[in-house]
Amino acid sequence: xxxxxxxxxxxxxxxxxxxxxxxxxxxxxxxxxxxxxxxxxxxxxxxxxxxxxxxxxxxxxxxxxxxxxxxxxxxxxxxxxxxxxxxxxx
Amino acid sequence: xxxxxxxxxxxxxxxxxxxxxxxxxxxxxxxxxxxxxxxxxxxxxxxxxxxxxxxxxxxxxxxxxxxxxxxxxxxxxxxxxxxxxxxxxxxxxxxxxxxxxxxxxxxxxxxxxxxxxxxxxxxxxxxxxxxxxxxxxxxxxxxxxxxxxxxxxxxxxxxxxxxxxxxxxxxxxxxxxxxxxxxxxxxxxxxxxxxxxxxxxxxxxxxxxxxxxxxxxxxxxxxxxxxxxxxxxxxxxxxxxxxxxxxxxxxxxxxxxxxxxxxxxxxxxxxxxxxxxxxxxxxxxxxxxxxxxxxxxxxxxxxxxxxxxxxxxxxxxxxxxxxxxxxxxxxxxxxxxxxxxxxxxxxxxxxxxxxxxxxxxxxxxxxxxxxxxxxxxxxxxxxxxxxxxxxxxxxxxxxxxxxxxxxxxxxxxxxxxxxxxxxxxxxxxxxxxxxxxxxxxxxxxxxxxxxxxxxx
Numbered sequence: 427x428x429x430x431x432x433x434x435x436x437x438x439x440x441x442x443x444x445x446x447x448x449x450x451x452x453x454x455x456x457x458x459x460x461x462x463x464x465x466x467x468x469x470x471x472x473x474x475x476x477x478x479x480x481x482x483x484x485x486x487x488x489x490x491x492x493x494x495x496x497x498x499x500x501x502x503x504x505x506x507x508x509x510x511x512x513x514x515x516x
Numbered sequence: 517x518x519x520x521x522x523x524x525x526x527x528x529x530x531x532x533x534x535x536x537x538x539x540x541x542x543x544x545x546x547x548x549x550x551x552x553x554x555x556x557x558x559x560x561x562x563x564x565x566x567x568x569x570x571x572x573x574x575x576x577x578x579x580x581x582x583x584x585x586x587x588x589x590x591x592x593x594x595x596x597x598x599x600x601x602x603x604x605x606x607x608x609x610x611x612x613x614x615x616x617x618x619x620x621x622x623x624x625x626x627x628x629x630x631x632x633x634x635x636x637x638x639x640x641x642x643x644x645x646x647x648x649x650x651x652x653x654x655x656x657x658x659x660x661x662x663x664x665x666x667x668x669x670x671x672x673x674x675x676x677x678x679x680x681x682x683x684x685x686x687x688x689x690x691x692x693x694x695x696x697x698x699x700x701x702x703x704x705x706x707x708x709x710x711x712x713x714x715x716x717x718x719x720x721x722x723x724x725x726x727x728x729x730x731x732x733x734x735x736x737x738x739x740x741x742x743x744x745x746x747x748x749x750x751x752x753x754x755x756x757x758x759x760x761x762x763x764x765x766x767x768x769x770x771x772x773x774x775x776x777x778x779x780x781x782x783x784x785x786x787x788x789x790x791x792x793x794x795x796x797x798x799x800x801x802x803x804x805x806x807x808x809x810x811x812x813x814x815x816x817x818x819x820x821x822x823x824x825x826x827x828x829x830x831x832x833x834x835x836x837x838x839x840x841x842x843x844x845x846x847x848x849x850x851x852x853x854x855x856x857x858x859x860x861x862x863x864x865x866x867x868x869x870x871x872x873x874x875x876x877x878x879x880x881x882x883x884x885x886x887x888x889x890x891x892x893x894x895x896x897x898x899x900x901x902x903x904x905x906x907x908x909x910x911x912x913x914x915x916x917x918x919x920x921x922x923x924x925x926x927x928x929x930x931x932x933x934x935x936x937x938x939x940x941x942x943x944x945x946x947x948x949x950x951x952x953x954x955x956x957x958x959x960x961x962x963x964x965x966x967x968x969x970x971x972x
Binding site for chain 2 (some may be wrong): 427428429430431432433434435436437452453454455456459460463466467468471472473474475476477478479480481482483484485486487488489492498501503504
């Protein structure tokens with residue numbers, strides 16, 4: 427799966443890193459949008475049942491948790507991407 | 517009198533409007549950065565889309581709520597980006613930007629909104645499956661579609677609305693599967709005509725999808741969402757029993773809405789089983805008053821009634837808080853609100869009849885399917901907990917089943933799995949859905965960091 431940009435795609439590009447690799451997204455993206463526009467998952471279930479990519483997009487299901495250097499564990503769907511963020515999925 | 521309004525959707529915004537007009541300066545709290553709630557979710561800054569593009573037929577309402585929000589920010593003690601994670605008598609526990617805090621209040625109006633109600637489908641934890649509400653937020657707030665070729669599965673007005681919005685945005689919609697047969701909806705038509713404008717909007721959505729050539733199945737069921745590491749296809753069965761295998765890379769899933777009523781629960785508000793919504797709702801009178809002194813409820817968090825009703829209920833609850841605090845009340849305005857609110861329940865009942873939660877489908881979730889996605893608990897584990905042969909005896913209600921299996925014990929606290937888990941348990945026990953009860957809320961209502969900085 428990959429998110430597909432359908433509107434407001436003419437925004438400033440901002441750099442971040444995903445698991446140490448250079449990545450790019452748009453100003454105004456949440457971490458969830460930023461990550462799933464370039465990668466196919468957000469986290470791996472602790473119970474061995476595979477990968478997850480969030481579910482509710484509204485801060486309720488808590489299934490989009492990622493790690494950001496300096497912030498700790500955050501919900502990707504309600505956290506705004508900032509330039510230079512170092513995001514980890516494990 | 518210090519009034520706290522929690523939530524800045526249609527209900528919270530109208531509540532604050534009334535309070536400010538009556539001379540109060542309420543503390544106004546929302547987790548988001550700006551008001552509007554989920555229904556009138558704000559787009560990214562600098563969007564090139566108009567209100568009409570973003571909110572369709574609801575553009576004027578969204579614009580009014582947003583403009584009101586801008587005006588009320590300065591007139592209230594506005595606290596954006598703030599989670600209320602607990603409510604105690606006279607005190608809210610909050611978290612804002614990693615810092616814990618407390619906010620005292622004499623009266624609180626809880627306008628905490630709603631989220632999608634789910635039926636677990638095999639494969640529903642795969643990357644690419646999102647709620648219908650989530651699929652809509654993706655498009656509205658972030659300008660993204662959840663995939664290149666999307667299947668929408670569920671029931672309710674939101675199913676048809678989101679699918680139409682995706683078509684309009686140029687996304688390929690591979691399927692709309694409504695578990696409710698056309699005949700069920702047709703039977704509810706007379707009741708739906710109590711709100712002819714909304715009914716007409718609904719018919720227009722269906723017509724638009726059909727005109728766009730979207731494959732529509734009514735009265736069908738989802739069989740499985742398939743893929744190795746992400747969604748690759750869906751298998752569904754139509755009403756005649758024929759199976760269809762449809763390629764797609766994302767799925768929007770949702771079967772109506774459920775109240776986000778955790779704070780009402782923690783405040784001690786009694787809940788009642790609402791047979792129309794087939795869900796537990798916090799008990800309140802038409803003005804929003806509850807059995808707990810000082811606590812009023814408004815909007816979908818008090819029981820699903822929609823955005824128009826939320827605006828009315830928010831204003832009405834604010835007048836109730838003002839009156840209970842000994843303030844002067846605009847009787848004419850209150851009478852107008854009461855008359856308008858009285859028209860809501862018959863229409864809502866018709867809507868619930870038109871798009872019933874597919875309880876049997878939920879109750880018969882296949883054994884191997886995950887019900888609780890936080891803790892990866894399957895339907896079979898839940899059924900085993902219900903059996904009297906269970907080592908500690910069968911679980912007679914959902915909280916015991918939670919203790920046995922961890923269903924609903926995870927990070928979302930049963931927000932997602934609660935309704936289907938109750939259906940599965942009731943079916944396994946052979947009892948009525950109301951008899952298995954509801955998952956009790958626990959603070960914090962959402963995960964908070966243990967290492968959050970000291971209380972301000």
